[in-house]
Amino acid sequence: MNSLPDLLRLLAVPAFAWVAWRDIATRRVPDRVWLPLLLVAGVALLFEFFTINGSPTRRFFLVRVGLSAGLVVPLSYAFWRLGGFGGADAKAFIVLSVLFPAYPAYRLLEFSFPGVETALGIFSLTIVTNAVLVGIFYPVALAARNALAGEVSLRSFVARPIPAADATTEYGRLLDVGPGRGGLDLDALRMYLRWRGHTLEELRADRSTYRHSRSLPEERNPPGDGAIRTTAA
Structure with missing residues (x-):
């Protein structure tokens, strides 16, 4: 039978799904989402603590919570x-x-989830280590993708080529923008374009005009935060 604290923790799953979607879409996650999730985690912890029978079991639970956060x-x-x-x-x-200091236990029909539990039993640590492992292999996958596109270099492990016209619809940083120049943050590029009130295509089409300060408009726009404009809320 599924315990009430573990069922309560499931309330956070849709919130994390929304956070992941927004992060992919805008690379921006508002801070206001974390406090409600912490409240859910705190309520689940308190409820689980007071429903555990026996002092040794409670102490073991507190040790896991301490190790998880620590x-x-x-x-x-x-x-x-x-x-x-x-x-x-x-x-x-x-x-x-705080939300998953120990492994939860869910039963659906004849199946139990999660299927594997580590000896230490700290679920949050498993999540972090899995994320790190995926992150380690990401440069290899990126290099393989670039190699299939004919791009083979040391930079292919950390970046991918994009058309210049797509620079305002991508997140990240350009590795180089010409001889003797450093990389350009694409958030800063979008902020600059909004501040000027021009598109990248307009600036590239008439570089000789727009590179001079006299081309700056008298009334300049708020630059914003550099996020890609989207319907994501």
Whole structure:
């Protein structure tokens, strides 16, 4: 039988699905989504703690909660500082450390999920390590994709070529924009174009005019935050 705390934790799954979709669509996740998820996690923890029978079992549960937060929170912060995780990724893992400190147990018909449980029994740590493993293999997959397209170089492990016209509809950073120049952040490019009130095609079509300061409009627009304009809310 599924326990009530584990069923309560399922309420967070649609929220994480929405967060993942918004992250892919806009690379922006509002901070307001994390507090309700933490509240759900806190309620589930309290409910589970008070429904556990026996002091030793309760102590073991608290140890798992402490290990989950004590390991996953600093790991998430460290990966964020190193550039391995985005800010939303780190916050998601921190929430998961409280939401799923131990392995949940779900039964559907004759099946039990999850099918495998580690010896340590900290589900949030399993989620983080799986994410790291996927991240390790991503450069290999990216290089293979580039090789199939005829692009073979060391840069093919960290980037992919895009047409210049697509620069305003992609996220990331250009590795180079010409001899002696550093990479260009595409968020900054969108902010600049909105500030000027021109499209990239217009600037590229008349470079000699738009490279001079006298081409700047008298009334300039708010640059925004550089996000791709989308219907995602």
